[in-house]
Amino acid sequence: MVLADLGRKITTALHSLSKATIINEEVLNAMLKEICTALLEADCNIRLVKQLRENVKAVIDFEEMAGGLNKRRMIQSAVFKELVKLVDSGVKPYQPVKGRPNIIMFVGLQGSGKTTTCTKLAYYYQKKNWKSCLVCADTFRAGAYDQIKQNATKARIPFYGSYTEVDPVVIAQEGVEMFKKEGFEFIIVDTSGRHKQEESLFEEMLAVANAVNPDNIIFVMDATIGQACEAQSRAFKEKVNVGSVIITKLDGHAKGGGALSAVAATKSPIIFIGTGEHIDDLEPFKTKPFISKLLGMGDIEGLIDK
Amino acid sequence: MLSMFKGLVGSKSISTDDMQPALDKLRDHLITKNVATDIAQKLCESVASKLEGKVLGTFDTIATTVKTTLNDSLVQILSPKRRIDILRDCLEAKKNRRPYVMTFCGVNGVGKSTNLAKICFWLIENNLNVLIAACDTFRAGAVEQLRTHCRHLNSLHPKEKHNGREMVQLYEKGYGKDAAGIAMEAIRFAKDSGIDIVLVDTAGRMQDNEPLMRALAKLIKINEPDLVLFVGEALVGNEAVDQLVKFNQALADYSSMDNPHVIDGIVLTKFDTIDDKVGAAISMTYITGQPIVFVGTGQTYTDLKALNARAVVHALMK
Ligand SMILES: Nc1nc2c(ncn2[C@@H]2O[C@H](COP(=O)(O)OP(=O)(O)OP(=O)(O)O)[C@@H](O)[C@H]2O)c(=O)[nH]1
Ligand SMILES: Nc1nc2c(ncn2[C@@H]2O[C@H](COP(=O)(O)OP(=O)(O)OP(=O)(O)O)[C@@H](O)[C@H]2O)c(=O)[nH]1
Numbered sequence A: 001m002v003l004a005d006l007g008r009k010i011t012t013a014l015h016s017l018s019k020a021t022i023i024n025e026e027v028l029n030a031m032l033k034e035i036c037t038a039l040l041e042a043d044c045n046i047r048l049v050k051q052l053r054e055n056v057k058a059v060i061d062f063e064e065m066a067g068g069l070n071k072r073r074m075i076q077s078a079v080f081k082e083l084v085k086l087v088d089s090g091v092k093p094y095q096p097v098k099g100r101p102n103i104i105m106f107v108g109l110q111g112s113g114k115t116t117t118c119t120k121l122a123y124y125y126q127k128k129n130w131k132s133c134l135v136c137a138d139t140f141r142a143g144a145y146d147q148i149k150q151n152a153t154k155a156r157i158p159f160y161g162s163y164t165e166v167d168p169v170v171i172a173q174e175g176v177e178m179f180k181k182e183g184f185e186f187i188i189v190d191t192s193g194r195h196k197q198e199e200s201l202f203e204e205m206l207a208v209a210n211a212v213n214p215d216n217i218i219f220v221m222d223a224t225i226g227q228a229c230e231a232q233s234r235a236f237k238e239k240v241n242v243g244s245v246i247i248t249k250l251d252g253h254a255k256g257g258g259a260l261s262a263v264a265a266t267k268s269p270i271i272f273i274g275t276g277e278h279i280d281d282l283e284p285f286k287t288k289p290f291i292s293k294l295l296g297m298g299d300i301e302g303l304i305d306k
Numbered sequence B: 001m002l003s004m005f006k007g008l009v010g011s012k013s014i015s016t017d018d019m020q021p022a023l024d025k026l027r028d029h030l031i032t033k034n035v036a037t038d039i040a041q042k043l044c045e046s047v048a049s050k051l052e053g054k055v056l057g058t059f060d061t062i063a064t065t066v067k068t069t070l071n072d073s074l075v076q077i078l079s080p081k082r083r084i085d086i087l088r089d090c091l092e093a094k095k096n097r098r099p100y101v102m103t104f105c106g107v108n109g110v111g112k113s114t115n116l117a118k119i120c121f122w123l124i125e126n127n128l129n130v131l132i133a134a135c136d137t138f139r140a141g142a143v144e145q146l147r148t149h150c151r152h153l154n155s156l157h158p159k160e161k162h163n164g165r166e167m168v169q170l171y172e173k174g175y176g177k178d179a180a181g182i183a184m185e186a187i188r189f190a191k192d193s194g195i196d197i198v199l200v201d202t203a204g205r206m207q208d209n210e211p212l213m214r215a216l217a218k219l220i221k222i223n224e225p226d227l228v229l230f231v232g233e234a235l236v237g238n239e240a241v242d243q244l245v246k247f248n249q250a251l252a253d254y255s256s257m258d259n260p261h262v263i264d265g266i267v268l269t270k271f272d273t274i275d276d277k278v279g280a281a282i283s284m285t286y287i288t289g290q291p292i293v294f295v296g297t298g299q300t301y302t303d304l305k306a307l308n309a310r311a312v313v314h315a316l317m318k
């Protein structure tokens, strides 16, 4: 399971609290060091990890507290809270509405898995009887239109694109207009990969967004990414109104901690995860059940709300 | 960066305990630059072993020691133990009337096909002609992606400029076929047609996917390419280590040969997307001991560079 390794390490670290006869600053520091190392090995953003450590420490005042049990509970719940913060943006994801067009635009770095995930998502909704379709607004990448065409044909999903038009804004606009008229409910617009260092690519993304006026912009992030994730994600969010995150390639060995900083940087929830190259390798994602499963805890909410 | 070692100035000899806070900071600094945690840790250990037991009276001497040690370790990691001279080897193969064969492999979406096309452009500019073998028979659009590149490359270098010779051709058999077989046919075709170089594109695969890793090992075993290039993106974090270890291991384990052909070199892509977070260059070379043969710095044919080790070290020490 995703992040499972990390979960195991954190649980082990937390258990060290139960084993210690007295809980003092030293025990707490040792535990925090273990947790932070595990997070860093999973590629979590180093600034977020440092913040987590400081925040947990800030909650615990050894001089004022008596009683071991209380300390233990307070530390555990502080750690949980901070972990939830890592994965949970606190923002509710966009809910598509049936019976009217929902326009979804995909953005992200080069090769992160946008095109593959577009088809997966269209297929996911199609299976639930939504009228879904794809618009290929990537005119840059060699073979991009063929990629969508082949994927969509196989899944019997209607698609729109062009071999000759070079302006992605024109294609996006035409495609969305056409599908809207035809009464489609779930209209996905795929775009080229881009990165913050190339301003013209970011301007193009903004132009496409302005042209199709999407209900939700999904930022696709690869689970293998390291420390560069945060700056890139933040730049995407500053340019367009990213509303959700999908993390891909979680079928590999990657623990996906790096990609989590996309959640903090875009203040957007993860809505799906990609777990393979095939069309049905897509799983809906819910934050809280995920964390409780991760840490093998039944009722984290209970712990946190206290 | 070196100010973290200020606390160590004094008259007594430096112990590991004295250094710990500074070493922790140094490790964090390297992690910030996207060096894999294990490797950051090992680099810190090499600094520690240079400082331990020393009496270093002034901050200057400490700073110099740390800086030199780190600098030396990094330069050593990045310096190739072996030079790969592709152009020379291509000409050598040409003399022997056989094509020079390069295989590109790596995980999904890192830039194998695009950087293969850039390398193809570079070879053509050096007046060598190329056959691209479309051995990604899985991912939608993979064949058309390469066909588009061939078209672009031929229009940049039209026949007329090369004595009527088409500089790049595509060898493809569509989708769903056995990649190793297509590579073999392509190499035979190149040999028969007197083509200088074969570039073999392969499908992206996760390093833990056993069937796909076996298939790659088979492709390399039966086709005996001259060069096996691992393509990895500069964006990758700690996974860099696992990817390289497991690609090498799979090539060794699944080939059942005494002297298996493992990774010869690295193509480090998307170097234009990471600012100063250049740590993946260190992680990848540290693990394999193999050189970074090319660096991809963008999405056009000319965005292909040699590694500038000094610039990488400079970015890491900043
Ligand atoms: N193993 C695995 N591979 C995936 C997953 N999602 C996508 N891929 C693969 O990642 C590679 C890149 O995917 P694309 O969909 O082309 O990525 P993209 O973001 O559209 O790329 P650009 O348009 O070039 O920016 C392909 O080989 C996909 O098959 C996943 O969840 N798991
Ligand atoms: N910015 C930047 N983008 C790159 C670079 N190299 C490749 N890309 C982009 O990365 C994306 C994926 O490239 P591909 O060449 O299709 O990757 P691949 O490894 O062949 O992908 P699969 O075959 O699906 O596994 C494309 O959008 C490329 O344009 C680079 O050096 N810099």
Ligand SMILES: [Mg+2]
Pocket: A114, A115, A116, A138, A141, A144, A190, A191, A192, A193
């Ligand atoms: Mg795409």
Ligand SMILES: [Mg+2]
Pocket: B112, B113, B114, B136, B142, B201, B202, B203, B204
């Ligand atoms: Mg490819």
